[in-house]
Amino acid sequence: MxxxxxxxxxxxxxxxxxxxxxxxxxxxxxxxxxxxxxxxxxxxxxxxxxxxxxxxxxxxxxxxxxxxxxxxxxxxxxxxxxxxxxxxxxxxxxxxxxxxxxxxxANTKPLGPLAAGDKPIKIVSINLEHLFLGDKVLQAFLEQEKPDIVVLQEVLWWLQERRWERFGLEVGSAGKNGFPEYLKVGDLGGLAVYSRFPILKSEEQVIRGELPAGANVYYDADRELMSLTLDTGKAPLHLVVIHPDSPRTESRWLNKRSYFDEVDTVLDTLKAENGDNILAIGDWNSAPWSARFQETLERNGLKTAYPDGWPQTTRFFFDFRLHWILGAPVDQFAVSKDMQVVDVSLGPDIGSDHLPLIVELGQTTSAEN
The missing domain is CATH 1.20.58 (Methane Monooxygenase Hydroxylase; Chain G, domain 1)
Known part of the structure; x- marks a missing residue:
């Protein structure tokens, strides 16, 4: 058997x-x-x-x-x-x-050197996450970088003013401590732009958002969208400052999409008036792989670029040392096709939960007022 x-x-x-x-x-x-x-x-x-x-x-x-x-x-x-x-x-x-x-x-452009004798325009964009503008680490960073334009989001300007007054400091610090001399603050106090170049024109709109259920007292569904024209001495630079809602709930995601619709409208106006030397920059609260982000670039003929050629973490969670694991690339810029991207990089941890985005650009001379 x-x-x-x-x-x-x-x-x-x-x-x-x-x-x-x-x-x-x-x-x-x-x-x-x-x-x-x-x-x-x-x-x-x-x-x-x-x-x-x-x-x-x-x-x-x-x-x-x-x-x-x-x-x-x-x-x-x-x-x-x-x-x-x-x-x-x-x-x-x-x-x-x-x-x-x-x-x-998609919609990226390679970096390129400027012609001999030309100097790039350096722009630094930072979501402060309510960091005090008088902070020594922030000021030391700006003094080292010497930016021509500083674009700030989540400023809480009214609280900044109280802190300056409390410490007996000049409100705004425009022209000092690394901040350029011309200053424009949004009506809601969430956005601020410091510029070495005179501001020829500024337009702003407040985009009303729906308040989600369970929102705390710190949350504001309304968002600013700023459009500035700067006199660079070579050609006007049309700067659009962007900071939509964070899409962490469905209602806030809808707020963000409504904001992007308004961004498209502003860009349509700029293209109709001129079309050259357009820079849209800020905390887009969108990854570069978001179809809606790419739609805005494609629709408006804009191009972007990334540090070292690949999107890197600009918003991190809990601890900067974990930024590769717990973080996302949300701070972006986009330029009209005529503008040259000389360099893109990220700054160090300065105390916010966002890293500074540093962009150096060349511009055409064909734009007119």
Missing amino acids: LFRTKPKPRSLFASLLSLIGWCGSFGAIGVSAMGLSTFFAPDFWLADNMSFFLRQFLAAGIAGCLGGALGFVVHHRLQLIYRLIWAIAVIAFLTLAGLTGARTL
Whole structure:
């Protein structure tokens, strides 16, 4: 009589490798699906917000695919199904990587040197997160960079004034401590621009937003949108300062989209009046992979660029040392096609939860008042 041999029990190490393989493959499919949703369902709040985390999804996806590959060193009872699941994971990851790369390159322009003797315009944009403008670290940074234009968001100007008065300092510090001499503050006090160049014209509008349920007393659904014309001595520079609502709830996401609609209207006006030397900059509260962000660039013929050629964290959470893991690229700029991008970089941690965005630009001489 023949007896069937009992299968040899799998070792603990082999079982662990099998578990890593299955979890890695399914995990890669899951994170890739979340990332792909931002490309295939951009008009849904949650799917659009997945664009903030594409770098994290890509990192998790490649780790999952490698974990799945590691699982091939052991035998699986459902070997054919395992191979199929891993293949789906790899295809999903590669699709996400390809779409992310394509959107990163969309509407970007290469950096280029200026002609001999020309000097770039240096712009620094910072979301202060209510950091005091009299802060020594901030002032030391500006004194070192010597920007021609400083664009600030989340200023809380009324509170800044109280702090200056409390410390017996001159309100605004325009022309001192690294701040250029010309100053324009938004009516709501959320935006402020310091400029070395005289301000020829300024227009501002307050975009009313819906107040979400459960909003605390610090939250303001209304947002400013500023448009300034600066006399650079070479050609007027048309500066649009941007800071829409943060889309952390669906109602606030709708506020942000309404704000972007108004941005398009302002840019339409500038293009109709002139069309040259346009710079839109600030905390867009949008990742560069957001379809709505790219739509504004495409619709208005604007171009952008990134530090070292790749979007990097400008808004971090909890601790700057974790910015690659817990952070997103939300501070952006866009320029009309005639403007030359000389350099793009990020400043150091200055005490806000955003890093300074530093942009150096060249401009045409064809624009007229």
